[in-house]
Amino acid sequence: MRYEIDKNDIILYEKDLDLAQTLDCGQAFRFYKCENGFKGFAGDNFLHINDEKNYFRLKNVSEYDFLHFFVNYFDLNTDYSLLKARFSNDLTLKKACEFAGGIRLLRQNSWEALCSFIISQNNNIKRIKGIIERLCECFGEKKEYGFAFPKADKLATLTVEDLSPLRAGFRAKYILDASKKVASGEIDLEMLEKSDYIYAKSELLKIVGVGEKVANCALLYGMYKIEAFPVDVWIRRVLDEYYPDGLPRCIDGFEGIAQQFLFHYIRNGVS
DNA sequence: TCCCAGGCTCTCT
DNA sequence: AGAGAGCATGGG
Numbered sequence: 001m002r003y004e005i006d007k008n009d010i011i012l013y014e015k016d017l018d019l020a021q022t023l024d025c026g027q028a029f030r031f032y033k034c035e036n037g038f039k040g041f042a043g044d045n046f047l048h049i050n051d052e053k054n055y056f057r058l059k060n061v062s063e064y065d066f067l068h069f070f071v072n073y074f075d076l077n078t079d080y081s082l083l084k085a086r087f088s089n090d091l092t093l094k095k096a097c098e099f100a101g102g103i104r105l106l107r108q109n110s111w112e113a114l115c116s117f118i119i120s121q122n123n124n125i126k127r128i129k130g131i132i133e134r135l136c137e138c139f140g141e142k143k144e145y146g147f148a149f150p151k152a153d154k155l156a157t158l159t160v161e162d163l164s165p166l167r168a169g170f171r172a173k174y175i176l177d178a179s180k181k182v183a184s185g186e187i188d189l190e191m192l193e194k195s196d197y198i199y200a201k202s203e204l205l206k207i208v209g210v211g212e213k214v215a216n217c218a219l220l221y222g223m224y225k226i227e228a229f230p231v232d233v234w235i236r237r238v239l240d241e242y243y244p245d246g247l248p249r250c251i252d253g254f255e256g257i258a259q260q261f262l263f264h265y266i267r268n269g270v271s
Numbered sequence: 272t273c274c275c276a277g278g279c280t281c282t283c284t
Numbered sequence: 285a286g287a288g289a290g291c292a293t294g295g296g
Contacts, residue, residue: 026277117277120276120277120278122276122278122279122291123278123292123294124275124276124295125276125277127276127295130294131293167292167293167294168292168293169291169292169293170280170291170293171291172292209279210279211278212278212279230277232277232278233276233277233278263277267277
């Protein structure tokens with residue numbers, strides 16, 4: 001990773017990054033494609049990032065915000081070439097890495113990730129994005145370029161009826177239970193971010209509507225616990241088809257990132 | 272019309 | 285502990 005400052009923009013040189021593969025692959029739900037890039041919220045920070053072929057342009061981003069937020073958000077201090085080389089000891093993963101070499105794991109806000117993946121259950125990505133968009137419009141703080149993701153304390157004051165405009169269906173009560181437990185401090189996300197994977201997961205599982213899969217997503221995308229390996233219907237197919245005897249050792253310690261490659265590959269790359 | 276979607280809860284064995 | 289129905293909503 002290398003960067004330069006160009007007036008109000010940051011110019012980013014990073015070969016292991018593809019915007020569509022990273023921002024529009026079902027790990028984050030608040031980005032939308034525009035002319036030659038993506039626009040959307042990374043946590044509370046609105047971002048317009050363009051792919052200029054040889055570099056990326058982060059529009060209207062200060063060096064301070066880049067170094068203190070976006071470097072972490074895009075996981076730019078991790079060497080994905082090295083990871084892909086490791087993964088390529090396994091044939092299926094090798095294909096997945098070749099198919100979508102520009103995937104990166106986004107280090108998202110823990111509350112947003114938890115809430116988003118509660119909404120994701122038994123749902124499709126298009127509708128998930130719609131529900132989250134309405135959630136932000138209805139209850140998020142108004143920003144210059146849109147609405148931030150609503151805080152847990154705000155949602156904790158609401159009822160299922162209040163959430164009806166979201167058309168989230170049976171997930172509305174789950175959103176509220178998570179909001180109440182987080183807002184009250186019964187579940188302390190900041191503390192869990194520093195805790196180990198096993199303990200953090202056991203805490204998240206106390207939320208009604210959070211099971212193995214949603215917990216693992218919150219841990220992976222919201223707390224960067226990369227040993228988390230969320231198994232959804234797609235990854236279930238990968239496991240059944242390619243790994244009936246278990247996952248390869250070359251992903252040890254990086255299971256969640258490998259999962260991200262496999263997820264994209266099975267959904268888009270296998271005929 | 273039926274089936275499915277980045278699942279979970281509840282109930283019945 | 286393991287299997288199966290039901291759950292809201294919308295797209296194919």
